[in-house]
Structure formats: structure tokens, C-alpha cells
Amino acid sequence: MKTLVERDRACLWHPYTQMLTQPAPLPIVRGQGVYLYTEDGRRILDGISSWWVNIHGHSHPKLNAALAAQAREIEQVIFAGCTHPPAVELAERLLAVLPGGLSRIFYSDDGSTAVEVALKLALQYWRNRGQPQRRTFVTLHHAYHGDTVGAMSASEDSIFTRAFAPLLFPVVRAHAPYCYQCPVGLTRETCHIDCLGDLEARLQSGGDLIAAVLIEPMLQGAGGMIVSPPEFLTGVRRLCDRYGTLLIADEVLTGFGRTGRMFACEHGPVRPDIVCLSKALTAGYLPFGATAATETIYEAFLSEDRGKTFFHGHSYTANPLACAVALASLDLFCEEGVLERVGALECQLRAGLEPLRRLGDVRVIGGVGIVELESDGGYLDAIGPRLYAAFLERGLLLRPLGNVVYFMPPYVITEAEVDWALTQITEVLTAFTDHGLGGR
Numbered sequence: 383m384k385t386l387v388e389r390d391r392a393c394l395w396h397p398y399t400q401m402l403t404q405p406a407p408l409p410i411v412r413g414q415g416v417y418l419y420t421e422d423g424r425r426i427l428d429g430i431s432s433w434w435v436n437i438h439g440h441s442h443p444k445l446n447a448a449l450a451a452q453a454r455e456i457e458q459v460i461f462a463g464c465t466h467p468p469a470v471e472l473a474e475r476l477l478a479v480l481p482g483g484l485s486r487i488f489y490s491d492d493g494s495t496a497v498e499v500a501l502k503l504a505l506q507y508w509r510n511r512g513q514p515q516r517r518t519f520v521t522l523h524h525a526y527h528g529d530t531v532g533a534m535s536a537s538e539d540s541i542f543t544r545a546f547a548p549l550l551f552p553v554v555r556a557h558a559p560y561c562y563q564c565p566v567g568l569t570r571e572t573c574h575i576d577c578l579g580d581l582e583a584r585l586q587s588g589g590d591l592i593a594a595v596l597i598e599p600m601l602q603g604a605g606g607m608i609v610s611p612p613e614f615l616t617g618v619r620r621l622c623d624r625y626g627t628l629l630i631a632d633e634v635l636t637g638f639g640r641t642g643r644m645f646a647c648e649h650g651p652v653r654p655d656i657v658c659l660s661k662a663l664t665a666g667y668l669p670f671g672a673t674a675a676t677e678t679i680y681e682a683f684l685s686e687d688r689g690k691t692f693f694h695g696h697s698y699t700a701n702p703l704a705c706a707v708a709l710a711s712l713d714l715f716c717e718e719g720v721l722e723r724v725g726a727l728e729c730q731l732r733a734g735l736e737p738l739r740r741l742g743d744v745r746v747i748g749g750v751g752i753v754e755l756e757s758d759g760g761y762l763d764a765i766g767p768r769l770y771a772a773f774l775e776r777g778l779l780l781r782p783l784g785n786v787v788y789f790m791p792p793y794v795i796t797e798a799e800v801d802w803a804l805t806q807i808t809e810v811l812t813a814f815t816d817h818g819l820g821g822r
């Protein structure tokens with residue numbers, strides 16, 4: 383009989399994978415807590431929360447039960463012209479925990495579509511308000527907002543987007559708060575968040591052509607796990623107010639506790655005009671997206687003129703199963719002291735990774751620990767796949783972004799499991815760097 387991998391190789395095409403040269407996919411047949419189990423009997427610690435989505439662990443009994451219960455009621459119904467209890471309750475519950483000022487939830491399918499919705503809402507908001515010239519978005523260098531065309535346009539020009547350049551719309555890009563490689567050549571100890579000057583200059587010259595500023599608050603993910611000082615976040619809000627434009631916070635990665643607060647905007651704190659949610663929204667169970675907006679934005683779409691309607695929708699908008707599991711996940715936040723757990727994880731990561739600062743930069747925020755190894759290879763640095771293999775050999779699933787190694791486990795991880803993972807990270811990175819990044 384053929385193995386899962388052999389059958390996979392005959393019919394599948396995996397994301398971000400050079401099918402010709404990259405190693406065979408891991409045949410995962412089961413998950414429990416922080417562990418994944420393979421067809422050939424291996425147990426692997428999920429150190430990347432299954433692409434940053436899982437927070438309460440795999441196959442959580444309460445989430446499983448919520449999903450099964452909802453399936454017995456209604457599994458899916460069109461959301462144009464219909465509503466249902468989990469959609470309403472989830473919107474109410476999200477609005478109660480999101481940063482103040484947001485009052486409307488628009489559901490979609492994943493992180494990229496949550497961002498597409500945000501971009502389209504911002505653009506049409508200005509059009510509906512008689513300012514159609516406001517159609518330029520300001521985004522940050524190193525940004526990653528997804529793989530659909532709008533989200534790619536807003537992301538950094540990179541290996542992820544270059545092949546599609548003819549499809550992308552132009553955006554204005556401003557400096558990111560990348561303190562380790564400061565874009566204005568300063569150090570955090572002496573700077574006054576001077577990188578904000580670039581954003582201000584772009585807002586000034588863009589004037590009334592700017593629709594919105596789009597950022598990943600506090601943590602830029604796929605672009606290199608860049609942690610920003612909270613003052614950068616407050617500065618962006620201040621500049622958006624000063625230049626009369628909207629602030630969109632892409633909390634697809636950062637939402638639901640990943641940075642230690644329920645939402646990263648709380649680190650400011652700032653009140654964005656639009657927030658994008660996905661990933662941990664369903665605790666890693668189902669693809670789902672939500673975009674939250676203020677009442678001011680919503681009101682700009684209230685008109686008898688059908689041209690002012692928001693013509694956007696997906697077949698699975700507000701899927702009841704996804705809503706139900708998202709609600710059960712929010713319950714767990716209250717019942718299990720989840721944010722306190724992330725706080726303890728943050729302390730452990732700080733202490734455990736600090737000795738690795740000699741290898742480059744160490745950054746920790748909430749449940750994310752990052753080591754950027756000294757190298758200018760970036761995402762395609764050959765060390766990435768070699769480190770991946772070395773960690774996997776030890777039973778730890780990590781997926782370095784080139785020379786940027788990060789550990790982002792489900793929050794249910796125990797202290798002993800974190801200790802074990804930190805030991806693997808320390809030993810592997812030390813072995814690699816002590817041999818000129820060559821490893822064993």
C-alpha cells in the first residue's frame with residue numbers, strides 16, 4: 383500500500399513549496415494539545431501553532447463539542463438576507479473585546495479576505511463621502527498582508543509578490559520600526575521613534591489622496607518577525623488623525639492574545655478605524671475572517687443609492703460552524719486564564735532566549751520568541767531549510783523565515799515543554815553558528 387506521502391506527491395501542490403527540491407511533507411494524522419502525530423509514529427511539537435492559528439491546542443474537547451453541536455443546528459446558510467444566532471453573538475462578543483470605537487463586523491473567509499474587505503471598505507468610504515480621489519494606501523516596508531491581489535499590493539515588494547507585479551496596484555511604503563536594522567541608522571536607546579518621520583512625510587505629500595494607513599500593529603510577521611515599540615503604534619494613530627486619514631490595523635496574526643494583550647492595538651493603546659481578524663479567531667479550527675469598522679464608516683454606506691452599497695461577499699460568509707467555534711474559543715479565554723498563560727510564556731521566552739543575543743538579535747513579544755541570526759540572506763537564506771530539518775530531527779516543528787528563527791507555540795504549552803523547546807533551539811543554533819552557520 384502506498385504511504386500518504388507517496389499519494390500526496392502524485393496529486394498535490396503545496397503552498398510556498400518548490401515541489402522539485404523540497405523535502406516530502408510531514409504526514410500528520412492526528413493532533414493533541416501541542417503535539418502533532420505522523421503516520422509513521424513520530425510525535426512533533428507544533429512550535430508554529432500550525433501557521434500561527436492554533437492557540438488552545440489541537441483537538442480541544444470544548445471546541446470539538448461546540449463544532450459538533452452547531453453542526454446539528456445549522457451548518458451553513460447564505461448570509462445575504464439571512465442571519466443566525468452564532469453570527470450575531472460572535473459580533474456582539476468581538477465588539478465587546480475589540481478596541482473601543484468599533485461597532486460593525488463584516489465576516490469573510492481568511493486573513494487575506496479580511497484585508498481585502500478592509501481596503502475596499504476604506505476606498506469606498508471615501509468615495510461615498512464625496513472624496514473619490516482618496517485611493518492611495520500607505521503601508522510599511524517588511525509588511526505582509528496576504529496572498530490575494532489587494533493584500534499582495536499592500537505587502538512589501540518581495541519574492542512573495544514579484545511574479546505578480548503586473549497585477550498589483552501601487553501603494554506608498556513608509557519605514558517600518560525595525561530597530562535591529564534601523565531604517566534611519568539610530569539605536570532604540572537614543573531614538574525618538576524617528577522612523578515615523580518617513581510616514582509623516584508621505585502623509586504630508588500624499589495629502590487628500592491618502593485613503594488609509596495599513597499596519598500590522600506591534601509585530602510584523604512574515605516580513606521578518608519585527609517587534610515594534612508601542613510608541614510607533616501611538617505615533618501612527620497620531621499621524622492618521624493629524625492628516626485626516628483612516629488607520630487599518632491588520633491583527634490577523636496579532637489578535638487573540640498572541641502579543642500578550644487580547645489585541646496588539648492595546649499596547650498603544652490606540653483605536654483603529656478598521657481591524658482585520660482571522661487565524662486564531664477560530665482557535666485554528668476553521669478558515670474564517672472578520673473585519674471590524676467604526677459606525678462612522680458604516681454610516682457612509684447607508685443610502686438609498688445602490689451605488690453606495692458594499693458589494694462584497696463570499697459564499698461562506700459568517701459560516702455558523704466557524705462562528706460557533708470562535709465563540710467557544712472566546713469562552714476559553716475567560717475560563718482558562720489564557721492571557722495570564724501568555725504572560726508567563728513571555729517571561730520564560732525572554733529568559734530562555736536572552737543568551738542567544740550573541741548570535742544576532744533576540745525579540746520577544748507575548749507568546750512569540752524570535753532570534754534573528756546575523757546574516758543578510760533574508761527569507762531565502764539557505765540556512766532556513768537546514769534549520770527546519772535540524773529542529774524536525776529533534777521533534778520540533780519550526781519554520782524559520784530564512785535567518786529569522788521564531789517559536790510561536792499554542793498557549794496551552796507547559797513550562798516543561800517550553801524549556802525543552804528552548805533547549806533544542808539553543809543547541810541547534812549554537813551548533814550551526816559555532817560552525818560558521820554550517821551546522822553539523
Ligand code: PLP
Nearest residue numbers: 492493494526527528603634635
Ligand atoms: N495578515 C497578516 C498579518 C498575516 O500574517 C497573514 C498570514 O500570515 C495574512 C494577513 C493572510 O492571512 P491568510 O493566510 O489567512 O490569508
